[in-house]
Amino acid sequence: MASLSEIRKAVQDEVDLPSLERSLRRPRTLFSAMMSFTTGAATLAAMFPLFSVLYLLIKRGSAAINLAAFSELPPAAMMTGGGFGNAIVGTLVIVIIATVISIPVGIFGAIYIAEFGPETKTAAAVRFSAKVLTGLPSIIAGVFAFATVVILTGGFSAPAGGVALSLLMIPTILLTAEEAIKRVPARMREAAIGMGATPSQVVSQIIVPTAAPGILTGIMLAIARAAGETAPLLFTSLFSDFWASGTAPYFLPKTIDDLMKPTASLAVLIYNFSGSPFDNQVAMAWAAALTLVVIVLLTNIAGQVLSRRSAG
């Protein structure tokens, strides 16, 4: 009877056992494991700033959050209380103006490049320009709005800020709307044409309503981004320590004059107060930052959820 070692030797001669062993001591698999670990660690590390930011905002901002914060005017140095009510309204007004400008431009442009002239050189130029414009520095949007609206109207105003923000929103809305329109099944378009709808009727009655969720996503993501921008507003809508209107209710702008003056915004308030030597104003900055981030993140998440649902 052969001994165990003799058997083992016989098996080993036939088959190179060690090379079939998957062992961590082998360079190939060790390298693999290290790289996997590195990428995983990098991903985890990258998420840390988000949680750190949120934690910081909650820690420092929640102290000053109360009803007064949303309804009162910014405090002077060393004054207790006060709030950023006018900044909230201002952000709303400026973002609404920007949205009103950018939605028609974005959607009409998207309709042309997705429906009426998808293969034309114009469409190629539009797509290229929109992609290039998505990288436009936000400060340049502000400079342009300054060079046009502020100089031509003679002063800082909410619409000037709105125009600056719309430059940042239009490319996003246009490109996401184009994607949404292209996702409408071709056979629905065919059915509408077969029924004798004019091209405009096909677009307005079938294509756009069907693509609406996707288009809405683009709009929401654009709004979320615009609401958080500071640079474009620094010298277009500037800032104001007062409510927009001279008549009650003061927080509601009612006339053109109410709009055509420097307007407060959350983003600019945060910037202005963050460098302040006075604690009460710094506290306001934190509270405003928390509010702004909540608004922006919620809108952004809602937009992304909507997009996953409508694309799925």
Place this chain on the structure above:
Amino acid sequence: MAASTLPVTNGHSAGDDTVIDCEINELFYGRFKAARDIALKIKRGTVTAFIGPSGCGKSTALRCLNRMNDLVRGFRFKGHVKFRGKDIYASDVDPVSVRRNIGMVFQQPNPFAMSIFRNVAFGLRLNGYKGKVEDKVEQALRQAALWDEVKDIQHSSGLSLSGGQQQRLCIARAVATQPSVLLMDEPCSALDPIATHRIEELIKELKKDYTIAIVTHNLQQAKRVADMTAFLYVDKSQGGRTGYMVEYGPTEAIFENPQEEHTKEYIRGEFS
């Protein structure tokens, strides 16, 4: 340039019973010659079937009848398609108005992403119908044999129906405006046999009110529903694949007593 209107009387035009007089001499998509030598006249109240192997140009020919081929880039066409005596390819004819008179049902059911009611009402609203829309919708759904199944759920989405129901919805949508002619491009090929059977029964009923042209790869279907049959075949002689019409006549004659060789082979099922 004002688009001329077609004679729109849905009803009985005096005299000639021919609704469509189609003559395709040559048809190109870009440089590809897709079809040639297809000529037939369709009489009011009949069902005409286009049969033949794949690539023989049957769908192409059908789509000429309502100018749907206009949508394909590089489409060129020599010949004429006369709808009640007027050539729909005349330069002063607006294709949109052509399609309002001729309804089409496609191979894949394609209801709009809206309620059943609004799907059927779409054509009515498009044409500015001033009467009671609900009545016309009901009429169309009854004609499509769908009323009983959806009468209580008219406001749920058209996309929530089964395949066969969706196709009947598309038929209802097409007949809601009472077009003179109904074109059907392989309407049953995406459906199961039971749904197919229901639609074939439907076609036999619809024949009373509409003139129908149907493309089908199912010979039994053509035999069952069609009055006239056109058999098309593929010409590969010049290196391309050009469809052309081989034979055209009463269905019975084509099936019982085909004249041409290709027809005989096809009917006998020697190739699909």
Place this chain on the structure above:
Amino acid sequence: MTPANAVVVETVPHAETPEEISRPPTTFEVLRDRLFRRATLAVAWFTVLLVFLLVGRIGWVALPQIQAYGLKFLIGTTWDVNREQFGILPAIFGTLYSSLLGLAIGTFFGLAIAIFLSEGFLATGLDGIISYLGLGENRLWSVLPARLEDLLRLIIELLAAIPSVVYGLWGIFVVIPYIRPPANWLHAHLGWIPIFSTGLSGPGLFPASVVLAIMVLPTISAISRDALVGVPPKIREAAYGIGATRWEAILAIFIPTAASGIFGAVILGFGRALGETMALAMLAGNANVISTSLFSPANTLAALLANHFPEADRIEVGALMYAALVLLTITLVVNIFGTIILQRADATLKGLR
């Protein structure tokens, strides 16, 4: 008795001459259609025009100053309103230094994340655990890896959603205090190396670049991931078929295939970094200094604009417009380059399929 599956068709009696429902489009409808189509074309042209308008209008307002200072503007190093001496060389230097540094860090993380989220690492890791726990059949647990990946992608996207000014705040109160001790240690012990030649008292180039990296990594990660996911299945199968380990496949085959897409992602990330304003305005220090030290305060074009514009007089506005034109030109060139590369990458991938 009608058979069970017979169709019950109800015919509605037709009148002798059925009413006409179909009508051709009215003149109004035809005109409205034409108008609508022309309007969309006009708007399309407007979006293209916008790019030229940007350069044109800003250039026009800057023209007096361009003529007055000429190219000296680009190499001058002082910004003195009183003596009307304007120069943006420190700002250009700071812009490039901070952007390249931020890009380097951001690309490392962005690419790592893109690989992690596109090659199914979570699935590999978790599937093993899940089946070990006997939960493989459970519908909820088996979709966990995919859901987790979605969640991670969402979180990375949210990084991009945080407003720049909030990152600035965070930088001041978290990043700078954490970097200061090691920075000063490096300066104290290795100060002879140029990049450590100054200490970090407050704002500085490195903290600003770190925050910048966080802001650009979502862009790089998302576009790179798209590029990697777009590698055709044929190539994937071929790679594993010849016996490559996962990482050999990734490094030797997938990344090279997706290379132009990844390159495009990096270029566009660079473009974003160049234009980033608020975080840098708050963290870089706004000092018109040219220094190789990582911990020296610096200035960038965008921060220069942000800091000086609100209170600038007419002369200074002109100079700032000139600076804005320079920034716009740089970012346009970079973004155009990046977009072209991405479009080519897209076309190549389509060809490979």
